[in-house]
Amino acid sequence: MADTAAPRLDDQVCFALYAASRAVTSLYRPMLDELGLTYPQYLVMLALWEHGELSVKDLGQALSLDSGTLSPLLKRLEKLELVRRERRADDERSVCIRLTSKGDELRVKAVPLPGVIGDAMGLPVRELEELRVTLRGLTESVNAYRASHPGV
Template sequence: MNALLLENQVCFAVHAASRALDGFYRRELAELGLTYPQYLVMLVLWEREPVTVKELGVALRLDSGTLSPLLKRLEAAGHVRRERSASDERSVVVRLTEGGAALRESALRVPEHVLEATGLRMSELADLHRTLGRMTQSLTEAT
């Protein structure tokens, strides 16, 4: 095996798959009026709101400089509201609006459409998810 062939590079396989997935999500999420990063924020909020900006950053592996404009656009769209924490003025809490909570129902179809589009069985997708999680953890620890 030639270690320097592009087709043999794991990084390129992950990159190509990521680009294909991004394109698919872009189309799916356009119907919801969300970008992919906004969708990720909404997923966290649908799971466990209210959350602080710091908690969102940890969950999504994003810094506040990236999160702030995302949250500003989600707030302008009427999906979230930001407010200072009553217990800690330095902390900003993010909550869903009624519209943001209602958007969850429309988003329920997205994972199903992704599964169909991948051509994988649910068990294969679960295996891939576990493998990528292990790889991410190992690479994070290595850097």
């Protein structure tokens, strides 16, 4: 017999977030396959399409990724000839990531994706924006908690 005091799966916010994330990323997969990108690579490209160029450090902060995770992603994107990694002339320790012309051209093919995903979510635009704000706030709160509670 199950312990009635035990946490229930369906009551866990973490499970709802996990299931929603898996559903959304699986919806992206066939569209990203057509672009020749994985979901993490798509996120890198989104940041570069928005900003034009970023340092590895700034890109990592924008995507909440450490350099150990980001470096292999950037190497694969460079191999696909979508980005260029260049050391900055004024600071050899800093590497700047820039779109190639091929990477910039891919943007046109990616334009419809957010609309398709938004439609699939079945929420009015206002509710989607509220959800984004809520999720950003949740992320900030959890990160702040982790920073103030090492080892948790």
